[in-house]
Amino acid sequence: MIEFAVEMPNFSLELTLFCGQCFRWKRVGDNVYLGYIRDLPVTIKQVGEKLFFSAASGLTQSDIFDYFAFDVDYKSIRAVLSNDRVLFNAIEYAIGIRVLRQSFFETLISFIISQNNNISRIAGIIERLCENFGEDNLDGSSRFPTPETLSSLSVDDLSPIRSGFRAKYILDAARKYQSGAIDETLLRTAPLIDAEKHLMTIMGVGPKVADCVLLFGCERYDAFPRDVWINRAMQSLYPNGLPDFVLPYAGIAQQFLFHYARTSGILK
DNA sequence: AGCCAGGACAAGT
DNA sequence: ACTTGTCATGGC
Numbered sequence: 001m002i003e004f005a006v007e008m009p010n011f012s013l014e015l016t017l018f019c020g021q022c023f024r025w026k027r028v029g030d031n032v033y034l035g036y037i038r039d040l041p042v043t044i045k046q047v048g049e050k051l052f053f054s055a056a057s058g059l060t061q062s063d064i065f066d067y068f069a070f071d072v073d074y075k076s077i078r079a080v081l082s083n084d085r086v087l088f089n090a091i092e093y094a095i096g097i098r099v100l101r102q103s104f105f106e107t108l109i110s111f112i113i114s115q116n117n118n119i120s121r122i123a124g125i126i127e128r129l130c131e132n133f134g135e136d137n138l139d140g141s142s143r144f145p146t147p148e149t150l151s152s153l154s155v156d157d158l159s160p161i162r163s164g165f166r167a168k169y170i171l172d173a174a175r176k177y178q179s180g181a182i183d184e185t186l187l188r189t190a191p192l193i194d195a196e197k198h199l200m201t202i203m204g205v206g207p208k209v210a211d212c213v214l215l216f217g218c219e220r221y222d223a224f225p226r227d228v229w230i231n232r233a234m235q236s237l238y239p240n241g242l243p244d245f246v247l248p249y250a251g252i253a254q255q256f257l258f259h260y261a262r263t264s265g266i267l268k
Numbered sequence: 269a270g271c272c273a274g275g276a277c278a279a280g281t
Numbered sequence: 282a283c284t285t286g287t288c289a290t291g292g293c
Binding site: 116117118119120121124125162163164165166167 | 287288289290291292293
């Protein structure tokens, strides 16, 4: 058991954990959240700019800082993005968002499940996936299933998670990853187009899911997932596309724009 | 009750 | 290369 507190200006747990980039965190109290880092349970409370962490033994402070990417200089990134007027407003609206460093495999499977689906049901499917096929932690909580476990299952085996037509996609992803057909190093270092193509060799991974996996699971801040909300926002706010200086951080810009477009009412 | 959900695929132009 | 119907399931 480890406990510690840190001060983190311009950071919001609420925005970061519920902007749609991760699916296994829950609100368990007033500004208190329960989730997993490296598959181990973590409880966090935010009071103003202070964060109070409480985690299972086996986790270090450095694991937790890494997950939240506290080493990434968001102040500088926001300063660059704010040179665009629309992004200036979006950042002001949702300044506390950070892109997490999540496990690649969990991100891959989670965003395959996300296609043509809503966030609450995505979370439910993932929860059932963990409960049915993940190892148990000491406290009885479930880990995310390993590639080895998932790749050995059949579509029928997956019926309890009620993922519908996505079951065969989950299995194809697990098998391709387990066999080594998916090269994580390539995904992290190759030109964006090549990384996207590589991921799209998986059944059920198209352009949008590929960009989500690259952004959320491979630290590819240049990946720009286009979903229905972003497409709507782009049509009205950026008819000529994003400015060039945004492109290296297009994915982070996307998170601000996604939240801004969905919840501010600016598109209505 | 019906529409839609952080889409992708296959078949058809 | 673009367009359309289809895919399971359930939240709202």
